[in-house]
Amino acid sequence: MTDTPAKPPAVPLDQLDGPAHQLHFESILDSVPDAMVVTNEAGIILAFSRAAETLFGYTAAEIIGQPVNRLMAGRDRMNHDTYIGNYMRTGHRQIIGKGRVVIAARADGNLFPVDLKIGEARIGDYCLFTAFIRDLSEQQNAERRMQAMQSELAHFSRLSAVGTMASALAHELNQPLTAVANYLEASRDLLDSPDPEIREVLRGALSEAATQAVRAGEIVRKLRSYVSRGEVDARPVRLTALLADAIALSKVSRERADIPVIVEVARDADRVLADPIQVQQVVINLIRNAMDAMAGQSDAQIDIRAMRLDAGGLVEVEVCDNGPGLSAEMKDSVFKPFATTKAQGMGLGLSICQTIVEAHGGTIRAVPKPSGGTCFRFTLREDKDNLAT
Amino acid sequence: MLIPVRDIRRIAVVDDNLAVRDSLQLLLGVHGYEVEAFAGSVGLLASTRLAVYDCFVIDLKLGGPDGPHLLSSVRARGFQQPAILISGWEVESLERLAADAGFASHVRKPMMITSIVDEIRRVLRPRESRPPD
Known part of the structure; x- marks a missing residue:
């Protein structure tokens, strides 16, 4: 369909007010992304958007004037006249103002699931019904793609650092957020129009914006549930080995890989219970944050220390930088998602670190270093059965 | 406000995300542009109407060849209309x-x-007889 020359669908002029209005209406018919079908109260099609032409395989010219139930299948086809009849007689709404899934029929006879939303507009004595039809088969494909990407993301994050995961996540989040921004911008531009059809488009745009905002929230929620997925595989590990791996990984493809990292693990702090890959991600993330905090500093140095705490059977690990330190403002929000001072950052790294540490039964906090800089300290459970001798 | 449809500008949008395509289609439509949206390079390149577009809006990462590849294929066919690259990936040197x-x-x-x-207006400006801002 996209290859055929543009042809504005015929709109019944007599139902609308004048040429300027019709131009608006036609541009809406051409640009509204969902298929849009306008009928009168007898169920006769009066307008058919470009997207509807693509979806159903009819041209506007051939379908206008036909009964709308030609676009439906099965039960919905038979019941349609009854629905409208009931509504006109009793005002009982079976579908108007609500969305529902129905089966639609293409010109070639193929059936497919659609989400149908119907709005009602009264113009003088006329009653017009505007149906917005969204092809669910495509949406179902999109869902599948999303799932594939998520499992890829999950796999990805197992192998690489939280930072990389956050960047893939940023992209995932950017898609629905872009849609939100666009729908809201379009809505603002439509806000002043009193035309009932345009009000319907506005309503549709706002509800799409809301849907996409919820989707963005879902992505974050799924990510959190992924990293905190209850069953942490905490097993006896040696902290020295874990830290050495994390330091090596944190320097991969980093400009400041030459910053010295000093490690000091107390003899009685080496045996801990941890999911090594997850705790490695925490350490990598803290090291990379420290590198970023000391950008351009010639005396940059990172100190990592681990010591056994006197109480609670815990080992504390600290990662310290000698950068400028956290601002008072950041100190309180540093673990909150999306709190960031980095131009390229998502502000998720430390939030994910916190989730991982807490899933291990530990805590994480940021403390200022007296000599300048910041220390991030987190605790892990010690491995009581294998205490160093 | 809807812009009266006089000299219609046509925009081809290529993005593999459905929500992004839909929302751009509406937004640009509201601003009086005629929009055709494609889910990938193949769709755009299969179009026999490349000449009718005034501007291409192309996502960086597409399934298959990426945005820059797509534009070079379009250029190789002799189409020189302005194009805008969009990206949700944090690429440091996107500029x-x-x-x-x-x-x-x-x-x-x-x-x-x-x-x-604004960006579409800006890249199309040389063809519009509007006073400089």
Whole structure:
């Protein structure tokens, strides 16, 4: 369909007010992304958007004037006249103002699931019904793609650092957020129009914006549930080995890989219970944050220390930088998602670190270093059965 | 406000995300542009109407060949209309990447800081007889 020359669908002029209005209406018919079908109260099609032409395989010219139930299948086809009849007689709404899934029929006879939303507009004595039809088969494909990407993301994050995961996540989040921004911008531009059809488009745009905002929230929620997925595989590990791996990984493809990292693990702090890959991600993330905090500093140095705490059977690990330190403002929000001072950052790294540490039964906090800089300290459970001798 | 449809500008949008395509289609439609949206390179390149577009809006990462590849295929067929690169990936040198590939402009998703509508107006401006801002 996209290859055929543009042809504005015929709109019944007599139902609308004048040429300027019709131009608006036609541009809406051409640009509204969902298929849009306008009928009168007898169920006769009066307008058919470009997207509807693509979806159903009819041209506007051939379908206008036909009964709308030609676009439906099965039960919905038979019941349609009854629905409208009931509504006109009793005002009982079976579908108007609500969305529902129905089966639609293409010109070639193929059936497919659609989400149908119907709005009602009264113009003088006329009653017009505007149906917005969204092809669910495509949406179902999109869902599948999303799932594939998520499992890829999950796999990805197992192998690489939280930072990389956050960047893939940023992209995932950017898609629905872009849609939100666009729908809201379009809505603002439509806000002043009193035309009932345009009000319907506005309503549709706002509800799409809301849907996409919820989707963005879902992505974050799924990510959190992924990293905190209850069953942490905490097993006896040696902290020295874990830290050495994390330091090596944190320097991969980093400009400041030459910053010295000093490690000091107390003899009685080496045996801990941890999911090594997850705790490695925490350490990598803290090291990379420290590198970023000391950008351009010639005396940059990172100190990592681990010591056994006197109480609670815990080992504390600290990662310290000698950068400028956290601002008072950041100190309180540093673990909150999306709190960031980095131009390229998502502000998720430390939030994910916190989730991982807490899933291990530990805590994480940021403390200022007296000599300048910041220390991030987190605790892990010690491995009581294998205490160093 | 809807812009009266006089001299209609046609925009081809290529993005593999359905929500992004839909929302751009509506937004640009509201601003009086005629929009055709494609889910990937193949769709756009299969179009026999490449000549009718006034501007291409192309996502950086598409399934298959990426945005810069797509634009070079379009250029190779002799079409020189301005193009805007959009990206949701944090690419540090998006400016340079876009310029090197022959894009007139670029917009980072989620398009909250730079308006795609403003960018389209800007790249189409030489053809519009409007006074300079």
